[in-house]
Amino acid sequence: MTTATKALLMLDYQVALCEEGPHLRMPPLAAQIAERGVLATAERVLAAARAAGTLVVHVRLAFDPSYRLRTNRLPRFGPYEEQRAMLAGSPEARIVEALAPIDGEPVVDKGCVDPFVGTPLRDVLAAEGVTEVVLGGVATNLVVESAARHASDSGLQVTVVEDMCASxxxxxxxxxVTNMLPLFGSVTGSAELAF
Structure with a gap:
């Protein structure tokens, strides 16, 4: 097996966050995703990464039925358990169809904002020889920022694709993208990105 030095992390592109319809939980976020054309941009970047043979890892917020594996115990995460929301097998936790994983692409389930906390993500990247992560996801100031901070503190180079993100x-x-993310890596547009 060959190892990659770069990985594309697709962060929280989930039905409940991104798509209008019966499973939508965050209308303002979905509205910004639509207005910015984030899903179409993410689809193009994902296709380019796959064509280049880049490791793609999908990350999603998805809980086990007990909700005990969630690491974030703040009150704002309480409604997920109360409403039995974002269960791993539920339609709302599913990754949007246009960005769905293909065979060989791992999906990491997380129980908090940061995709590295309580998950095997860092170990998987290390095992694959990854030294740089390319980030796209929603929301910019939550999962993307958390991932950038954790990745850079873990010794990874970080590139954030600005037009793959929304809040x-x-x-x-x-x-x-102007004040926080540049502290942890580089911020670029999809047109300037190369795999």
Missing amino acids: FRPEFHAFS
Whole structure:
């Protein structure tokens, strides 16, 4: 097996967060994703990564039926358990169809904002020889920022693809990509990205 030095991390592109319909949990986020054309951009980047043979790892918020494996115990995460929401096998936790994993692409389930906490993600990347992660996801100021911080602190090079990201409000996204994310890696557009 060959090892990769770069991996594309697809962060929280889930039905409940991204798509209008009966499973939508966060309408303001879905509205920004649609307005910015995030899913179409993510689909193009994903296709380019696959064509280049780049390791693709999908990450999603998905809980076990007991909700005890969730690492975030803050009150704002309480409604997930109360409403039996975002269960691993549920339609709302599913990755959107256009970005669905293909054979050979791992899916990492997390129980908090940070995709590295309580998951095997860092170990998987190390086993594959990954030294750089390319990040795209929603919301910019939550999972993307958390991933960038953790990855850079773990010794990985970080590239954030700005137009693969969105947040609940345009100013949240703008503040993150202008002020926070550059502290942890480089921020680029999909047109400038190469695998």
